[in-house]
Amino acid sequence: MKRWSRWILEFVVPPVALLVLVVAAWHAAVIAFHVKRYVVPLPLEVLQAGWRRGDVLFSAASMTGEAATAGFAISLAAGFIVACLFSQSRIIERSIYPYAIFLQTVPIVAVAPLIVGWFGYGFQSVVVVAFIISIFPVITNATAGLTSIDRNLLELFELAGASRWQVLAKLRLPSSVPHLVTGARISAGLSVVGAIVGEMFAGAGASRPGLGYLIQQTSGHQRTDELFAAVLTSAALGMMIFGAVSAAGRMVTLWWSGTK
Amino acid sequence: MSHPENHSPLISLDGVGMTYRGAVPALEGVTCAVHEGEFVSLVGPSGCGKSTLLRIVAGLVEPTGGRATVMDEPPRQARRRLRLSFVFQDATLLPWRNAERNVALPLELARVSGADRDRRSRDALHQVGLADFARHRPGELSGGMRMRVSLARALVTDPRLILLDEPFGALDDMTRQTLNEELLGLWRQRSWTALFVTHNISEAAFLSTRIIVLSARPGRIVADVPVPFTGTRSPDLRSEPDFARFVGRVGRLLREGRA
Numbered sequence: 001m002k003r004w005s006r007w008i009l010e011f012v013v014p015p016v017a018l019l020v021l022v023v024a025a026w027h028a029a030v031i032a033f034h035v036k037r038y039v040v041p042l043p044l045e046v047l048q049a050g051w052r053r054g055d056v057l058f059s060a061a062s063m064t065g066e067a068a069t070a071g072f073a074i075s076l077a078a079g080f081i082v083a084c085l086f087s088q089s090r091i092i093e094r095s096i097y098p099y100a101i102f103l104q105t106v107p108i109v110a111v112a113p114l115i116v117g118w119f120g121y122g123f124q125s126v127v128v129v130a131f132i133i134s135i136f137p138v139i140t141n142a143t144a145g146l147t148s149i150d151r152n153l154l155e156l157f158e159l160a161g162a163s164r165w166q167v168l169a170k171l172r173l174p175s176s177v178p179h180l181v182t183g184a185r186i187s188a189g190l191s192v193v194g195a196i197v198g199e200m201f202a203g204a205g206a207s208r209p210g211l212g213y214l215i216q217q218t219s220g221h222q223r224t225d226e227l228f229a230a231v232l233t234s235a236a237l238g239m240m241i242f243g244a245v246s247a248a249g250r251m252v253t254l255w256w257s258g259t260k
Numbered sequence: 261m262s263h264p265e266n267h268s269p270l271i272s273l274d275g276v277g278m279t280y281r282g283a284v285p286a287l288e289g290v291t292c293a294v295h296e297g298e299f300v301s302l303v304g305p306s307g308c309g310k311s312t313l314l315r316i317v318a319g320l321v322e323p324t325g326g327r328a329t330v331m332d333e334p335p336r337q338a339r340r341r342l343r344l345s346f347v348f349q350d351a352t353l354l355p356w357r358n359a360e361r362n363v364a365l366p367l368e369l370a371r372v373s374g375a376d377r378d379r380r381s382r383d384a385l386h387q388v389g390l391a392d393f394a395r396h397r398p399g400e401l402s403g404g405m406r407m408r409v410s411l412a413r414a415l416v417t418d419p420r421l422i423l424l425d426e427p428f429g430a431l432d433d434m435t436r437q438t439l440n441e442e443l444l445g446l447w448r449q450r451s452w453t454a455l456f457v458t459h460n461i462s463e464a465a466f467l468s469t470r471i472i473v474l475s476a477r478p479g480r481i482v483a484d485v486p487v488p489f490t491g492t493r494s495p496d497l498r499s500e501p502d503f504a505r506f507v508g509r510v511g512r513l514l515r516e517g518r519a
Contacts, residue, residue, distance in 0.1 A: 152348045155320055159339065159346050160369040170369070174356050256356050257399055 041225040050229035056214070057233045064195045064210040065237055067123060071130025072191035072241075076184060078131075079138025086139075087146035087172055088164070104136040108194070112201040121205025126212075129198030130191045137186040145179025146172045177256045181249035188245035192238040211237065269293035270331060270421060270453050271317055277325030277478075278312050285478035286312050289326070292472060292481060296420075299447055299454040301464035303514060304474030310457040313479070314423050317455060318346055330421070345414035347424040351406035353398040353413075360385060360394035363412045370417070384412040387446060404435035408442075415446065424456045428463070440466055441495055461510045465489075466498060471510055475517035482517035485510060 023043045030040055037045070050057060082100070086093040108129060115132075119125040149172060157167050199212025206213070211234045218227040271294040278287040287309040294300050302310045315321045316328050319335030330338035338344075345366070353362045364381040372380070385391055388408040398406050407427060414422050428436040444467055447454060458464050464471050465487060473483040488506065489497060497503050 150352065152350065152352045153354075155318075156346065156348070156352055156365075157369065158320065159318060159344065160366045161340065162369045166369055170365075171354070174354065177356070257397075 038222045038224050041228060045225045046228040046232070049223075049225035050232070053226055053229060056209075057211075057229060060209050060211045060214045060230070061233050061237045063206065063208050064192070064199060064212065064234070065241065067126040067198065067210060068130050068188075068191040068195035068237075068241060070127045071194055072134055072184075072188050072245075074127070074131045075135040075138050075187050075191065079135045079183070079187070080142050080180070082139050083142030083146055083176075084168070086143045087168070093143070100136060100139050103132055108133055108197055109201075112198070115198075116202045119202070121202050123206050125202035126195055126198035126206065126210065129201070130194030133194030133197070134187040134191040137190065138180075138183045141179045141183025141186070142176055145176025148179075149175055174256070178253055181253055185242065185246050185249055189238055189242045192234070192241055196234055267295065268332065270296045271455065272329045272332075273313075273317075273326070274328075275326035276313070276316060276323045276328050278309060278316065278321070279324045287316075287323070288478040288480050290474075290479065290481055291326075292484065294453060294455060296453055297451055298470060299456065299468045300470045300472060301456045301458055301468040302472050302474060303458060303461055303464050303510065304479055304517070305476045305514070306459060307477050308474045309477065309479035310459075310474060311425050313474075314346075314425050314455060314457050318344065318423055342421060343417045343419040345417060345419040345422045347410055347414045347422065347427045349426045349429055351398065351403075351410040353406055353409055355398050358395050358397050359390060359401065359409045359412075362398070362409055363416050365413060366417045380416055380418075381412075384416040385409070387415060387449075388412045388442065403431055404439060407431065407439060411439075411443065411446070415450075418450070419452055421453045421455070424454065426457050426459070429458070429460075436460075436463065437495065437498075443467065444493060461507050461514065462498065465503065465507050465510065466493060473510065473513045473517055480517075483510075483513040485513070 026040075027043050029035070030037075030042055041049075082096065086096070111132075112125075112129060115125050115128050119128055146168075153171060153175075154167070157171055162170070195210065196212035196215070199206070199210040200216050203210050203213030203216075209217070211230055214230045215227060215234070218224075218230060273290050273292050276287060276290040277285060279285040290313060302313060304310050312321065316323050317330060317335055319330075319337075319339050328335055330344075331342055333341075354365070357365070360378075360381050363384050364377050367377040367380060382391070382394065385394055388411050390405060390408050390412065393401065393405065398409070401409065410427070414424075428439050431439065440463055447467075454467075456464070456467060461471075468487050470487060471483075471485045472481055473485065474480065475482045489503070
């Protein structure tokens with residue numbers, strides 16, 4: 001009980017206090033400087049818009065969540081396979097790595113129209129964008145985990161006459177778990193960003209609107225209060241997915257290290 | 261244990277040298293033989309190539325000069341016939357496996373079947389006094405216990421040759437002495453040959469049948485000293501005057517080699 005109250009005091013009170021301050025300052029600034037409501041709405045108006053459009057926002061968030069989760073899952077699987085290939089041969093790593101960097105550095109808004117051209121308007125293209133944005137951290141972290149193995153452990157396996165496959169399955173893969181967890185956490189956050197960006201380009205064809213599409217729609221119609229509500233919902237969705245993956249990662253790491 | 265001179269040695273080094281690329285020579289002209297059943301310690305100042313010599317015998321690195329053979333074969337080939345174990349300075353355990361599964365690893369890699377593997381792993385853990393800790397992960401064990409698990413893993417394949425690279429260097433003195441006594445007991449029980457690297461002369465004197473003293477870089481053999489203590493070596497041996505005199509003598513040899 002005491003531990004809980006302490007935890008609340010240390011980790012819940014400071015951010016909540018800051019939130020209250022920021023909201024108050026926001027409200028005061030809008031009133032004091034006579035800011036037009038379609039430029040910056042009042043905090044209460046945003047809350048009202050969120051309440052009014054609650055069902056739409058919820059449906060959009062679940063749509064975006066689905067796309068992000070799908071993109072994240074594909075990133076995790078594909079990134080891991082690529083990292084396994086990298087760990088097996090330096091030549092493969094050297095030949096593929098520049099293209100992985102290309103995926104990382106190319107502005108997604110520049111290739112988005114191309115993706116829409118290939119995959120059409122709708123869910124598929126959104127997932128592809130989420131995937132492209134979120135795969136890189138999985139590749140780099142998993143590769144680091146699979147290749148940065150204690151030299152003595154590698155020698156131990158060599159002396160025991162282990163095959164390449166045994167080294168991968170019994171040493172490299174399990175060794176990479178903490179790195180993989182780190183990669184997954186970063187990737188999960190990015191996949192939400194990717195899904196929202198994807199929806200701005202390709203969301204129109206989806207069965208129901210996602211947050212990205214909603215944001216674009218509302219901004220086009222000067223419904224700033226609804227826009228703010230959609231942006232805040234996006235942030236909440238990102239935090240939820242990041243938090244869920246972090247928690248799962250924590251459990252996996254604890255189990256892996258044997259401290260639980 | 262006695263060794264007839266006509267019996268061919270288990271390990272034979274003939275003018276072995278090692279120069280890493282672009283560096284000063286690490287080893288130079290090392291010639292010696294180790295016979296079956298011996299417990300030979302390699303002592304020398306740090307950086308004298310003791311560990312390199314061990315890696316050459318294990319076939320992990322090729323010497324750049326001279327010839328190293330194990331059972332009259334290049335080490336890498338001999339490794340397949342001869343069961344060889346290597347104990348590293350760190351316990352080098354897999355954190356995601358419990359003690360028993362860590363010990364079972366070499367058998368698993370050699371595709372020894374399940375029931376046999378489990379029995380032998382449990383036996384090896386029992387030998388090092390960790391039968392009750394079979395389900396514990398390395399993270400839950402002390403440094404000394406982790407090193408015991410590492411020893412059990414070396415013993416589980418019933419090896420003919422065990423190479424030990426300063427295995428107790430990171431442990432406190434009490435734990436080191438206890439493990440020395442246990443290692444000696446294990447060596448007596450079974451008939452394996454040991455090549456043991458250390459920079460602790462007292463440890464070498466307590467454990468070995470022979471001590472090879474290496475000079476500072478590049479490592480050369482400056483002395484090959486048989487250890488005079490026969491019979492059972494009890495922990496009390498360490499406080500006997502003869503033991504102190506012998507340790508002093510080896511220490512002098514080591515200092516001369518450093519000069």
